[in-house]
Amino acid sequence: MKRMIVALAAAMAVAAPAAGWAQGKYVHANNSGYDNLDPHAIFDVGRAASRINFYDGLYRWVDNPPKLIPWLAESHTASADGKTWTFKLRKGVKFHDGTEMTADDVIYSIERMLATKKGASSLFLPIIAPGSTKAPDKHTVVFTLKESSAIFISTVPEILVVNSKLVKANEKNGDWGAAWLAKNVASTGSYKLKRYDPAIGFVGERFKDHFAGFPAKAFDEIEFRTVLETNTRVQGLIKGDFHGTDGYLPYDQILRLKQSQNVQILEQESMRVFYFSIHNGRSPMSDPHFRKALAYAFDYDGFIKDILKGAVARNPGPNPNNLWGAPKDLKGFTYDLEKAKAELALVKEPLRPITIGTLAGFSETEQAATLLQNAAKKIGIEIKIESAPWQVVQSRMQDREKNYDMVPLWKSTYYVDPNNWVGELYGSRYLGTRNYSYNKDAELDQWINAALATNDQEKRRALYEKAAKKVAEEAMGIFVYNTKWYGPYAANVQGIRFCPIGSGQDMRWAYFK
């Protein structure tokens, strides 16, 4: 707890209030639409900017490696059994309309999430019963969980607090204010909504009474615009029309941007693992020997060094290398067709052509699939590749029968805990939601559930390392690399604090040089 308070103090020191701003407007071009501003309805990475810049949670993720700092809450305590979590709220925090934020607003926010069942609600639906969150006083909130959950504190930043009185006043037909919040903001957040057009984007105006203050030269306004075409975003940044864009551009575009004097590229190792999701519940992928044959048939070095020009770091397991819970002694598979043939010879089930679903518009997934297809052909495995938009691929992956045999994709950071990766991808408690592998392994489940049930960090580390090692060694997926974030910003933008959650779009810390 002391560390958290020190972290907040450091954050506040950077954000000491200063008078007389004249720092203009920061304009960001994003590849995703800002069709909805409701913080409890959206949870995708593409639309993170409106949630982060307009809303506050009880805690907040900052920096890389990510640190959890107290935000609307000053502190918290957890009971010994890990089921009761008590948060002390900061006093005097104001909503944009000047009213005070209290425990009632936090309770309304979590109840709203549980009732509307959208966005980040799936993190809380299994562990918080509606009506179970209480407010002993105006500045205390008590969450009583159905079961102990070590990841609860990591997910608390997703409980974004709305102004309950304002939202209630705009509820229609029991919609929890959904229609109104889709195009309005009711929060304590760093920026107030100034202008919004779902077809264009939004403009936020700095909320001068924000409890955390701002750095001396913080932006007066931020504008996030939807610019779907990559080439247009890149050219706009070079030309000076935008001050920033998304940090996961194709690497050839990053090289192009690096040549411009108007642009700087900030580089950070992120927590976004690229891997092949394998349907472990269907023959012949249910046979570990077949999966290992595929894992030996992927040319990791060729993909990372030649195709991606070394812009990423090899990541042999499901957990990102730069996160605790990633086993340091894990070697991972190497490209070796002889070993692949040897594994294939041990497969008892009849072979059949397998299908890889790739993400249309994400060339890396198509390149990775083609690379595997070519090598697999040499050992006698036929692979068909089907490309479709992410939404099509995703909805098929969530259906055990319709799922592809394999899908190359990234696992992004929704909360910083190994459970976000190895737990969700391979724990059977997440089957039908985030476990696309259809893996059901009793030993793995035992470790993952045990890690969720204890708050002992060292025990958890050991359990997740064992789980990650098993998943990697049995090739339940083919793990390729951990993404580097190349944040493209105008040369005069300073103070960007990249965090894998939010991907450099938390603008309250940034300013013009």
Next chain:
Amino acid sequence: MRRLEMILSRLAWFVPTLAGLVVIVFLISNVIPTDPVRILLGENATQEQVEAMRVKLGYDKPLPVQLARHFRDVLLGDLGVSIYTQRPISEDLAKRLPATLELTLVAIALSIALGIPLGVVSALRRNSAVDHALRVVSVSGLAIAAFWLAMELQFLFSMKLRIAPLNNRIDGFGPEAVTGLFIVDSLLSWDMESLRSAVSHIALPALTLALPAAATIVRFTRAGVLEVINSNYVLYQRAMGMPLGLIVWKYVLRNALISTVTQIGLIFGVLLTNAVVIETVFDWPGLGTFAVQSILQSDHKAIIGFTIWTGALIVIVNLLVDIAHSIIDPRGAR
């Protein structure tokens, strides 16, 4: 009277045409192997959440029942709620329609302003160097892929010459909406800064759309003028010593433009189709970008809504073309 009959007859086809569109798009949308409910709720939704929402939205019903319900809703003017934006689809479309209309109308005006004079010149100087040059340009205009032309124009005028904006519809969010057409609204509010911004922003996307359309108009105008210019009454007027310019303006164009006007009606549909690509490249917040996002999100109802609106637009424009046609050539209304 005959013109009124013609209009009523066209209007009678309006509803069946749109109904056919609804059926076709509904069936195509359901062939795509996606689950709109899963997309709506996102990757974190549990199976229970998905099933509850499926029942709530009626996706648990057999396809014919879903189609019948959708028909009923459309007839009542309710296109449903977008699963992505979570707003009424009609509201989203209405918000974006002016952007597309403005772009398409400016593009049509540009293509007419370029296409008809060049077509006349090409016909009057048949087989000359000018005619050959115009043929090369117009055939090239038809052959060039719209997205490629868009990117080349961006590169030349925005990045190299820096005389045109790269993207967007206007600096900032535009003048207060009266019609939603920024050029018109800027004039209504006498906001010259917004007018300058709106005109400079529309220049490149409109030019990208207009060039292939102008190429078509050049070819049709040329053919029309050539057909008329060799007719006996034109030869008679030339023999009478009437100036060529007057003959072309007063007698040739009216007859030559009959097929061109028909073509302009068809071009409107093509422009709307191309706008899907052009709006994406130029980040133009119109129906085209809405359609792209809806398709990428497998937002079936939004796709159907877009199709109904664009279908209605094309039917209306073609009706207007038929009316114009009947004015230019009253025989057509008989």
